[in-house]
Amino acid sequence: MVRSTAVTRRGQTTLLLGPQLRVALALTATLLAAGTAAFKLVGGQQWTVLDAFYMTVISVTTVGYGEVHPLTPAGRLVAVAVIAVGAGIALYVAGSVAEALVQGQLFWRRRMTRAVAKLHDHVIVCGYGRVGAAIARALRGQRVPFVVVTKEEPPAGELEYVIVGDATDDEVLRRAGVTRARGLVAALGSDADNLYAVLAARSLNPELTIVARCSEQRSVAKLFAAGAQRVVNPYERSGSVIAHMMLRPEVVDFIEEVSRGEGPEIIFEQVQVAEGSPLVGVPLKESPIRRELDIIVTVIVKGTGEKIFNPSPDQRLEAGDLLIAMGRPQALDGLSRLARPRGRGR
Known part of the structure; x- marks a missing residue:
């Protein structure tokens, strides 16, 4: 999917540029032929066809290597005409390239917006700096669909879904599908920008799960008040992780492997027990969670x-319980189905 998006983006620019390049090549060939004929005509027997062609080329390219033979007044007029027409063709080519690039970008952005409009239950990542790129890699590793919102267009093919724009703008967030998204991560460069992004997202989707990055401790309360459910200071979090690595390295390694899905086919997952689920009112020992699915419930919220x-x-187990469970992905999928109301998701 990523590669196909990049190919479409480059291919559309090439497609738009093709006709202009063909016209430019035709005009250049015509100019070279006409200039050669004109120089040969005004030069008389002294000029060979090669001399006339050489004079035409150095006139078009304006390299100024010098005249093959002294030019007559008519020859100078031919040189002026060749230089003027050549300059016009050069300007036409430059304008055509610029126009094709702009049209190609606009086409790609419209196509991307239409592709994003088909997404549901995805995550929006606001910002694509070091933190945003790391979040995108983690979501990709978990096979979670996501859209990156960034002011600067990333390299072609790096992201499957991207919206170029200001993440604090309501219209940009709508284009990213904020009303259909499951969550949003505010990972912009400043706390003020993250605050505005959280405010905009919360006003557009009151049910959205929002995680915000902050750089200063004084911003934490403001981001919570704006509507974020989780606020992360990467500097404090990394310091805590480093300290735990020093004290309990194997524990940290195991948790990170399981969290990233890189362990022995075991991951953590959270599953909420819905009203009407066959698990409601059943003790853990009588449920199929451990006996059949071989899942370990570590915490019940x-x-x-x-x-x-x-x-x-x-x-x-009661309706509304949130189970923090550890097991194999297929087994956890089975637990998710059991946690739904009877007759749904089976």
């Missing part, structure tokens, strides 16, 4: 916010 770590086998 109750609707009140209470967290039950390492729940006992007798713990009964």
Whole structure:
């Protein structure tokens, strides 16, 4: 998918440029032929066809190597005409290239907007600096569809879905599908920009999950007030991770491998038990979670916010419970289906 987007982008520019280049080549060939004939005509027997062609080429290219033979007044007029027409052709080619590039970019952006309009339940990444690029790599690794919103157009083929624009602009976020998205990550360069992006996204989609990056501690409360559910300071978070790596390196390695899906086919997942699910009212030991799916429930987050770590086998599941579980991807998919109301998602 990424490669096909890049090919379309380059191919459209080439397609738009093709007719102009063909016209320019035809005009250049005509000029060379006409100039050669004119110089031969005004030069008389002293000028060979090669001399006339050489004079035409150095006149068109304005390299100024010198005249083959002294020019008569008629010869000078031919040289002036050849130089003027050649300059006109050069300007035509330059204008055609610029026009094709602009039209190609506009075509690509319209095509990208139409492709993004088909996305649902995706993640919007605002900003494509070092943090934004790392987020994009992580989402790609988890096979989660995402759209990057950035002011500067990334290299062709690097991203599958990208919207070029200001992430603090409501219209740009609409083009990124904010009303259909599952979440948004504000990873812009400044806390002020992230604050505006969070405010805009929250006003457009009250149900959106928003994670924001901040650089200064004083911005945390403001980002929460603007509507972010999670605020991350990458400097503090990286310091904490480094400290844990020093104290518990194997634990950190295991958690990172599982979180990235790079472990022994085991990942963490969160699954919410819906009203009407066959799991409601069933103790863990009687459910198929451990017995059939071989899934370990590490934490149960109750609707009140209470967290039950390492729940006992007798713990009964209730509607609204959020299960933090660890297991194989296929088994966790089965748990997701069990957590839905009866008759749905089977």
